[in-house]
Amino acid sequence: MEWLNTPAQAPNAAMSAAARTRQAQLTKPVGALGDLEAVAIRLAGLQGREQPAVDKVQISVFAADHGVAEEGVSAFPQAVTAQMVHNFLNGGAAISVLARALGATLEIVDVGVKTPITHPKLISQRVGDGTANSALGAAMTRPQLSLALQAGADAAERAHTANAALFIGGEMGIANTTAATAIYCALLDVAILEATGPGTGLDRDGMVHKVNVIRRILNQHRSHFDDPLEVLRRVGGFEIAALTGAYIRAAQLGLPVLVDGFISTAAALIAIHVQAAVADWLFLSHTSAEPGHFFAIAELKQRPLLDLNLRLGEGSGAAIAVPLLRLACTLHNQMATFAEAAIAGKL
Numbered sequence: 157m158e159w160l161n162t163p164a165q166a167p168n169a170a171m172s173a174a175a176r177t178r179q180a181q182l183t184k185p186v187g188a189l190g191d192l193e194a195v196a197i198r199l200a201g202l203q204g205r206e207q208p209a210v211d212k213v214q215i216s217v218f219a220a221d222h223g224v225a226e227e228g229v230s231a232f233p234q235a236v237t238a239q240m241v242h243n244f245l246n247g248g249a250a251i252s253v254l255a256r257a258l259g260a261t262l263e264i265v266d267v268g269v270k271t272p273i274t275h276p277k278l279i280s281q282r283v284g285d286g287t288a289n290s291a292l293g294a295a296m297t298r299p300q301l302s303l304a305l306q307a308g309a310d311a312a313e314r315a316h317t318a319n320a321a322l323f324i325g326g327e328m329g330i331a332n333t334t335a336a337t338a339i340y341c342a343l344l345d346v347a348i349l350e351a352t353g354p355g356t357g358l359d360r361d362g363m364v365h366k367v368n369v370i371r372r373i374l375n376q377h378r379s380h381f382d383d384p385l386e387v388l389r390r391v392g393g394f395e396i397a398a399l400t401g402a403y404i405r406a407a408q409l410g411l412p413v414l415v416d417g418f419i420s421t422a423a424a425l426i427a428i429h430v431q432a433a434v435a436d437w438l439f440l441s442h443t444s445a446e447p448g449h450f451f452a453i454a455e456l457k458q459r460p461l462l463d464l465n466l467r468l469g470e471g472s473g474a475a476i477a478v479p480l481l482r483l484a485c486t487l488h489n490q491m492a493t494f495a496e497a498a499i500a501g502k503l
């Protein structure tokens with residue numbers, strides 16, 4: 157795991173400066189294309205070219221089960237994790253449809269679904285048969301944490317080797333909003349009541365129960381909140397750890413990342429607590445409908461691109477934001493400058 161401490165690459169400041177200069181010359185009032193201008197400028201710095209592009213996209217969905225599901229914290233049974241993995245592989249899930257529509261590479265990685273799945277298209281990098289119940293003890297062992305981080309790093313390496321311009325991580329795991337909420341509370345010091353949401357669709361009573369379970373989890377592990385990897389090991393999940401490893405490795409390889417929703421952002425929080433410079437490589441795709449997402453967005457000091465009441469996961473929100481990144485680049489690269497179009501500049 158020595159790679160974890162390898163520094164993230166530094167964005168190319170000269171290229172973002174050149175892109176900012178170009179934006180100022182395009183035939184529009186400066187700033188009129190809003191956040192899309194900042195996206196193009198950031199991407200230019202990350203890709204080291206004045207004219208960025210988001211051609212090849214890799215989406216890696218990590219699936220795993222959670223011991224804490226036995227506490228009854230989800231509106232759906234644990235078996236849905238494995239059932240959705242089959243749906244991903246058979247092309248019927250939202251992320252399958254989106255990946256096809258975008259021309260993106262989609263890979264599904266089993267990092268610890270309870271019952272092993274065999275399928276020719278599945279990448280099997282199992283860390284265990286699901287995590288242990290974090291309300292009773294640590295969710296994973298140290299070796300399991302290392303393997304899960306490595307599974308994510310491997311996915312980022314594959315994307316880099318395949319010359320992907322953008323990496324998207326997705327997750328699937330019944331009960332993982334409980335794990336993610338515990339991470340938010342541990343790292344951000346937000347109140348459990350404010351950070352907890354309905355996940356897959358709990359009613360009020362279900363939410364009250366979920367809050368109580370998260371309180372038990374936090375009380376169990378409170379003395380370790382100053383160590384982000386220990387928080388991940390104790391209250392996280394294999395798929396959250398894989399996403400953390402993927403984000404850190406992508407930043408080290410110089411590969412921009414589009415972060416998905418509530419659970420993916422928990423992995424992003426761990427990643428930036430391990431190494432703050434990883435944040436340079438992360439774009440937030442959307443604001444999740446899960447209410448606690450707000451607190452992580454504030455910590456990442458970035459405005460997500462979309463706000464569509466999404467709460468699916470799988471990498472779906474990030475995939476939906478890809479056309480915006482592509483359009484931001486196309487506008488930046490193809491618009492005429494004031495000089496080219498012979499249009500008078502600002503008075």
Ligand SMILES: O=C(O)c1ccc[n+]([C@@H]2O[C@H](COP(=O)([O-])O)[C@@H](O)[C@H]2O)c1
Nearest residue numbers: 230329331333355356417418444468469
């Ligand atoms: O990404 C989000 O913002 C999001 C918000 C709520 C739920 N999810 C998905 O729903 C599952 C977890 O929900 P739950 O209620 O079982 O904790 C998991 O598979 C996630 O991908 C995802």
Ligand SMILES: Cc1cc2nc[nH]c2cc1C
Nearest residue numbers: 232236328356468469470
């Ligand atoms: C059906 C279903 C699909 C999902 N995709 C990601 N999380 C999910 C949770 C459920 C319940």
